[in-house]
Amino acid sequence: MYAIVAGGGKVGANITRSLVRMGHEVTLVEQRRDRFEQLEAELGPIVLQGDATELHVLERAGIARPPEIVLAVTGDDEDNVVISQLAKEGYGVRKAIARVNDPRNQPYFDVLGITQTVCATSGLLGLVEHEVPEHGLVKLLELRGEGLELVELLVPPDAPAAGKRVAGIALPRRRQARLGDAPGRG
Amino acid sequence: MKAVIIGCGRVGASVAKQLFEEGWDVTCVDEDETALTRLGDWRGGFVIGHGMDLEILDRAGVAKADAAVVATDGDNSNIVIGQILQRRYGVGCVVVRVFDPRRADFYAQRGLRTVCPTKTAIATLADIVRSCDATPVGTPG
Numbered sequence: 001m002y003a004i005v006a007g008g009g010k011v012g013a014n015i016t017r018s019l020v021r022m023g024h025e026v027t028l029v030e031q032r033r034d035r036f037e038q039l040e041a042e043l044g045p046i047v048l049q050g051d052a053t054e055l056h057v058l059e060r061a062g063i064a065r066p067p068e069i070v071l072a073v074t075g076d077d078e079d080n081v082v083i084s085q086l087a088k089e090g091y092g093v094r095k096a097i098a099r100v101n102d103p104r105n106q107p108y109f110d111v112l113g114i115t116q117t118v119c120a121t122s123g124l125l126g127l128v129e130h131e132v133p134e135h136g137l138v139k140l141l142e143l144r145g146e147g148l149e150l151v152e153l154l155v156p157p158d159a160p161a162a163g164k165r166v167a168g169i170a171l172p173r174r175r176q177a178r179l180g181d182a183p184g185r186g
Numbered sequence: 187m188k189a190v191i192i193g194c195g196r197v198g199a200s201v202a203k204q205l206f207e208e209g210w211d212v213t214c215v216d217e218d219e220t221a222l223t224r225l226g227d228w229r230g231g232f233v234i235g236h237g238m239d240l241e242i243l244d245r246a247g248v249a250k251a252d253a254a255v256v257a258t259d260g261d262n263s264n265i266v267i268g269q270i271l272q273r274r275y276g277v278g279c280v281v282v283r284v285f286d287p288r289r290a291d292f293y294a295q296r297g298l299r300t301v302c303p304t305k306t307a308i309a310t311l312a313d314i315v316r317s318c319d320a321t322p323v324g325t326p327g
Contacts, residue, residue: 053289055289056288078262079262082265082266086289089296107274111270112266
């Protein structure tokens, strides 16, 4: 697989190391001169210096091939949006995954059609919520693209719904919820 | 008619003042409150904050704006903010400054009105040289 990683911070550098170890072909783009030199000394000629939001830099990185995946993981959310758009809309890259640095910027990614995003802060918050659930609902997984969310809810043994399959419970149909039984843990 | 100007530097401030004098209801947005000094005796609106912040955009009243000019010093911020104003808030006339000619073209092809001062400068400079009464020496190569 060929991958372009935009942004050589901790995230980008570690992803590149892992992908290379797994035998994939990677180009890592880093803008800052000092950081680039550091990465180049370690990883060799797969590191490219430049601004990954500039088309000629992306082209030097081989965006026109196109790569199977582009990872937009710089520290600037606006840059990650633009890199993802250039890759997908400009060069037909099938998969672009963007890092969201500030969770308050998530709507920008959503509105602009960048469906695959990763936000460390939101992820951590999810874990905290898992420990201290709000309204008894534990968020397990959010599938933004599909508009689905997996949640866990513990049904007390004396509840009317106890012992029934989810499909057999009369629930308000405000939103067309797709329901499924999860393998219970007790 | 309401206009929101995001990025109140030399360009943004001048556009804001012109539109205000022509009778527009104008609100400016800038991170730096000293940007107000560029507006002189300003009677329009001013919101301190970054355009990459939905709360700030809401406070500036973009939902009711007929037009928006996005001219912060970051190309990518301008591109992202401009698209948000179009798609989330439905602002009819959005104009975005983009210094990089290729990014300006790329987004112009996708329905964003971009203005690229770099392209204008290149064309003007070359035209002036061509119009000078000088003959090129030899052929390029």
